[in-house]
Amino acid sequence: MSQEQQSGLLLLGVGGGGCRLAASVLSSYGSGLRALGVDTDALSNREAAAGGLNCLLLGGALLAGHGTGGDAIKGRMVAQEDMRNLLPHLQGVRTVAVLACLGSGTGGGATPEIIKSLHDMGIATVCFVTLPFAFEGEARRKAAERVLPMIEAKADSMVVIALDELFSDAGEGLLTHAIQAAEGLVAAGLTLLWRLLSKPGFIRLDAERLHAMVLKGGNARIGFSSSEGPNRAEQAVETLRACRLLRSGDALAKANALLVGILAGSDLRLAEIGEVMGKLRGVCKSDCNIEMGTVLDPRYDGRIELVALAFESWTAAVMPESRKDSPPVLEPPVVDAFPIQSGNRKNRGKSSKLSLNASGRGKFQHVEPTINDGEDLDVPTFLRRGITLER
C-alpha cells in the first residue's frame, strides 16, 4: 500500500475547472498522488485524462457527455444520480480535498451534492473553490455565490479563492493566459499544502494537530508566494504579506490560527526558517496559533515557496485535548474579512451545520426578511443561537 493510500487522502476535481486544477496539482506533485476528477463534459474529461488524471464522466445517461451547458440544476441532478459511481474510488479514504471552480454548471451544481454525500458517508472534506473573474459576468458571480452557503453547510473546511484577487493588474494579459496563470498559482499553493498534509518533510506537523486545524478550522483564506536569490526568505514573506488573497496582510493580522508551509530545496537553512517564522509572528496577533511545516524537494533548490492558510474563525476549542493549555482567543472572529459568515464551528459534528446565510432561510428564501435588532429571524432560531440538537 502506498503512502498516499495509507494517508487516506484523496484529491477530487469537480467540473472542468476543478479537473484542470487537480491535473495541475498532480503534474507538479509527481507520482503517488491519489487523485480523481469528475465532469459532465466528455471532451474536457479526455483533456484531463491526457494530463494523467483519472476522470469519471458524470450524467452520461442524461447528458450524453455534452456537459450541463452552465445549468447548475443539471449538475446537481447528475451528481445525485451518479454518486454511486464514485464509491469504488473512496475505499479507505478519510479525507477528500474537493477542488471546484464555481459559477459553472458542474462545478456549481455537483460540488454541493458530492460534499453532502461525502459528509453523510462520514468522510471529512476540505473544499477549495474559486470564484470567477469579474469579467466573466455578473450571472456567473451570482451563481457562484449562491452555491457557497450550500458547500459551507456540509464541508468541514472551505477555502474560497477569488480569481480577481490573484492579480493586482488584470488589464493586460489575454483571457486564456489569465485563467491558466490563475489555475497555475492555485495549483502551486494546493500542491504545497497537499505535500504538507501527505509527505511532511524535515520539520513535520503532528498529524492530529494538522487535521484539527485544517478540517475543523472553518473558513480560511489561502495565500502563497515564491522567491529566489540570497534574500529569498525575506522576500517570500514580503510577497506573502502583499498577497491579495490574504487581503494584503489583513487576513494574517486578523487570523486566530495560521498554518504555514515552507517548500524549498535541500539548501534550505535553519536561519531562513527562523526568519520566515519571525517575520510572520510579527505580522500576526500575539495570541495567534501558528503551525509550521516544511517540505524539502531537490527540484526546488535555490527557491523557497510559502503557503499560508489563515483561519479567522478558529478557536482553541477545535484543537485536540492536549492543546487546551493554549492561551484563550481574546478577539472575536472577524466575519467581515470573509465573504461567508461562519456558523458555530464549535458544534460542528454534533449539531446541524446549516449556515446562517441565505440557505438557512428555507421556504423564506425569496421573501423580504424579518429583521429584528440586525438579526434575520427567518433563519431558524436554533441555528442562530447555536443550539446543539440531540440526534
Place this chain on the structure above:
Amino acid sequence: MAIPPIAALEIGTTRTVVCVGETDESGRMKITGVGSYPTTGVRKGQVIDLTQARVGVESAAKQAEKMSAVSIWQVLLATSGGHIQAAVNPGMLTIRSADRVVSKEDIEEVSENAQTITLDNERQVLHTITQSFTVDDQPGIVKPEGMRCKVLTLNVMAVHGLKSRIDNAVSVAKSAQLEVSDVAFSGVCAALAVLTPEQKRNGVVLLDLGGGTTNYIAYCNNVISAVGCIAIGGDHVTNDIAQAFNMTQSRAEELKRAEGCAVLDPEASGRRVVLPAQVGFEERMLSCKALNTVINARMDEMFCVLRSKLDDAGVLPHLGAGMVLTGGGAYLRKVSDLAHRVFGLPCRIGLPVNVDGVDTVEQPAALSTAAGLVLYGQMTFEDRGLFSPLRNLFKGVFRR
C-alpha cells in the same frame, strides 16, 4: 334596518377562510357558513403568487356559499403582515367659546384634526382608533363634552399598511370574482371576536398566532393602546423543523401538529418518534427532545420579540386580565405555559366567543380573525363609532 348577511375573507398564510355571518333578532351575530382551504402563494401574510392564492379563495368561498346557502359576491378582507404599523396622532383644539365649555362641535373638530394624518404616499390608513381625550393637562377623559378647558387634545391611533401589499390581496379577491368592500387589520378583527368587555376594561393583550404573522393588540382601560404585527408565525416553526431534520415542509407541519410542544416537556424526554417511510425516504426515528428544542427556541424568541414591543408601548404593567392567545398557533401544546413564563402574565386560549355558530368547527380559535371580521362589518354597518371614518358598506351585498 336589518343587516344583510356579511361575508368575510381572510387570506392567511396557511389557510384561506371565508365566513358568512347573519344577525338574529337580538342583534347577536351567528356564523352560518364557513369555508376553509389550504393557501398556496402566500408567505408571511404577503401574496407572492396571485394565481395560486386565487384557488384558495375560490374554493373557500364555494364551501361557505354551500354551507350558508347565500351567493357571495362582495366580501370584507382581513390583511396582515410585517408592513402593518400603528402610530398615535394627537389632535389639538383651542376652545374658542367665551365660557370655555367643550361643545359637541369642538369634539367633532378635534376629532377631524386628529384624523389628519400625514403618511407616505405608499401607505394606506386601515383604521383610526379613538383613544382618549386630554382636557388641558388632565389625561384619560372619555367624554369631555360640557367640561371647561382651554385646550382639548384627542389621541387617535392610526393603523396603516403598505398600499401595494393591501392591493395585492384585493386583486386576489377580485380575480376570484369577489368585490372587496372594506379592508381591516386581522389583529383588530381577532380582538372583536375573542375579547370580552370585562377583559378590555381590566387591560388585556391578545396575540393572534397565525401561520406567517403574529398580530398583537393591547387594551388598557378599555382603550386600544398598542397594535402591531411581526412577520413570524407558525410557518417559521415548521420551517425550523424542516431545516433541522432535513424533511419536507408538509412532513414538518404534520410532525409539529402531532408531536410538537412549546416547552421542553420532561415527560417527552428520551421518547423517540417514528417517522414512517415515505416515497424515497426510509423510516427513521427522531428524538422528541430535539424536536421540542427547535420549537421552544423559535417560540421563546418570538415571544421575547413581542414582549419587547409591548414593553416599548408601555402597556405591560396595565394588563390586569393578562394575555389571550388565539389563531391556529394557539393549538400548539403548552404554548400558554411558555407565554406565561416569558410575559409573566396569566395566559389562556381565546375562542371567538362574541359570535355564535363556531362551536362545531374544529379548532375554532383558527377562525377568530374571520369571525371578528364579520363582527367588524356588523359594527361599521351599525355605525357604533368605534372605527371611523365609516365607510359606505354593504349596499346590496348579497343576493339570496
